[in-house]
Amino acid sequence: MINLTPSKTTFNVCDAGFGLGTMMYNFYIESKKFEDKTFNFFGVEKYKEYVDFFNKNLKGYWDNNIDLYVDDIMNHNYGKYDIVYCYTPFKNENELMGMYQKIVDELKPNGILIEYAWSGMGFYSSIRKTHKNNPETTKLIRLITHDVLIKL
Numbered sequence: 004m005i006n007l008t009p010s011k012t013t014f015n016v017c018d019a020g021f022g023l024g025t026m027m028y029n030f031y032i033e034s035k036k037f038e039d040k041t042f043n044f045f046g047v048e049k050y051k052e053y054v055d056f057f058n059k060n061l062k063g064y065w066d067n068n069i070d071l072y073v074d075d076i077m078n079h080n081y082g083k084y085d086i087v088y089c090y091t092p093f094k095n096e097n098e099l100m101g102m103y104q105k106i107v108d109e110l111k112p113n114g115i116l117i118e119y120a121w122s123g124m125g126f127y128s129s130i131r132k133t134h135k136n137n138p139e140t141t142k143l144i145r146l147i148t149h150d151v152l153i154k155l
């Protein structure tokens with residue numbers, strides 16, 4: 004993902020539906036290999052209990068380089084992010100499609116949306132459907148194991 008935009012030096016990365024950040028932690032560890040790039044991590048999570056627990060017990064493992072928002076995914080604006088990651092926070096197709104559409108609408112050019120579930124397709128193939136619904140403004144690529152949406 005990082006190599007898709009080689010000239011970019013700073014990446015703002017957000018997990019929409021952060022939980023305790025389990026999967027995005029892998030990304031955080033990988034990011035250390037890119038010594039010439041700067042990464043800032045963010046997360047949006049509606050349950051304050053998760054956020055409080057994370058800030059108290061886990062944030063140190065991220066070198067404190069992460070800011071969490073206690074908020075609903077659908078209230079957050081994704082315009083400042085270079086990469087938005089999620090792991091299917093909604094189990095309902097309409098809600099999922101609404102969330103992906105909002106993220107795609109707000110992402111800046113070259114911004115990336117990556118879903119973890121179902122090799123990146125998301126439940127109901129909702130990532131692919133989001134691309135089909137936005138053929139002029141998104142590009143769908145396969146990155147090794149996952150589908151990735153890029154904002155054009």
Ligand SMILES: C[S@@+](CC[C@H](N)C(=O)[O-])C[C@H]1O[C@@H](n2cnc3c(N)ncnc32)[C@H](O)[C@@H]1O
Nearest residue numbers: 020021022024025026048049074075076090092
């Ligand atoms: C399947 S977990 C994924 C957790 C984490 N992203 C990961 O990959 O390990 C989905 C998370 O989304 C959160 N979530 C669900 N609906 C949400 C909403 N409307 N706004 C904010 N967070 C939400 C849940 O509380 C849960 O922590």
